[in-house]
C-alpha cells in the first residue's frame with residue numbers, strides 16, 4: 001500500500017530536527033515528495049510545477065520558530081499554499097441581479113451538467129427560498145431535454161419546454177421572457193456538451209452567454225477527469241468569463257487533483273461538489289478538506 005504524503009513528510013520531518021533554518025536541501029527533499037503526491041492525485045504537470053515553485057519561494061530561508069522544526073514548518077507552508085490555491089472561504093451562488101438571475105451551465109458532455117442543474121435548483125429552492133425555472137438549450141440530444149425535465153421535477157422547480165428543432169438562442173430568449181413574466185427569481189440554463197472541445201460548440205455557448213447575460217457562468221467538471229481537466233478548463237475559460245466551478249463525482253475514488261488544476265487554470269472559485277447521482281448529492285465545496293484529500 002502506498003504511504004500517504006503525511007507519512008512520508010513526517011519521516012523527513014524527523015530527520016530535520018535541531019536545525020534553525022530551512023536549507024535548500026531540506027526543501028528539495030520535501031518537494032520531491034509533494035510533487036509525487038500531487039502527480040499521484042492526478043494534478044496536471046504544469047500546475048504541479050507552478051505550485052512547487054511557489055512553495056519553494058515561500059519556504060526557503062524561513063526561520064524556524066518556537067517548538068517547530070524545519071520539517072514541520074515546510075509541511076505547514078505546503079498546506080497553506082494548497083488551501084490558498086484552492087480558494088478560501090465559502091463561495092455560494094451569486095444572485096445579485098435583476099430577477100431572473102440567470103445561471104449558465106457549461107462543460108463537456110457527461111461532466112454532470114444536467115444532474116447538477118437539478119441539484120442546484122433544489123439547493124436554491126431549499127436553502128435560498130427562490131422560485132426557480134430550468135431550461136435546456138441542448139438541441140442535439142432529445143434525451144438530455146427529457147432528463148432535465150425529470151430532475152427539475154425531483155427538485156420541485158419548474159421546467160420550461162424546449163425542442164430539438166429550435167435554436168439555442170431562441171430557447172434562451174423564450175425562457176427568459178417567460179421567467180420575467182412569471183416572476184421567477186432564478187433561471188438555470190443547461191447547455192449542450194460534446195465529448196471533446198469543439199469550435200462550433202464554443203461559439204454557440206458564447207452566443208448564449210451574450211444573449212442571457214448570466215450572473216453566474218458555472219463550469220461543470222468531472223473530478224475523475226484527471227490530467228485532461230486542464231485542457232477542458234483552458235478551452236472553457238478562453239470561451240467564457242467563468243464565475244465558478246462545480247466539481248462532480250467526488251464520491252468516486254479519485255483523489256480529486258483536478259480541483260487544483262481547474263482552479264489554477266480558470267482562477268474561478270470551486271463553489272460546489274457533486275457527491276452522488278441523486279438530486280441531493282450536492283455540497284458546498286470545502287477547500288480545506290479537499291486539500292487533505294489531494295495530499296493523502
Ligand code: GDP
Nearest residue numbers: 109110111112113114115248249274275276277
Ligand atoms: P451532462 O452530459 O454534463 O449533462 O451529464 P449528466 O448530468 O447527464 O451526468 C452524466 C452521468 O454522471 C450521469 O450518469 C449522472 O448520474 C452522473 N453524475 C453526475 N454527477 C454525479 C456525481 O456527483 N456523482 C456521481 N456518482 N455521478 C454523477
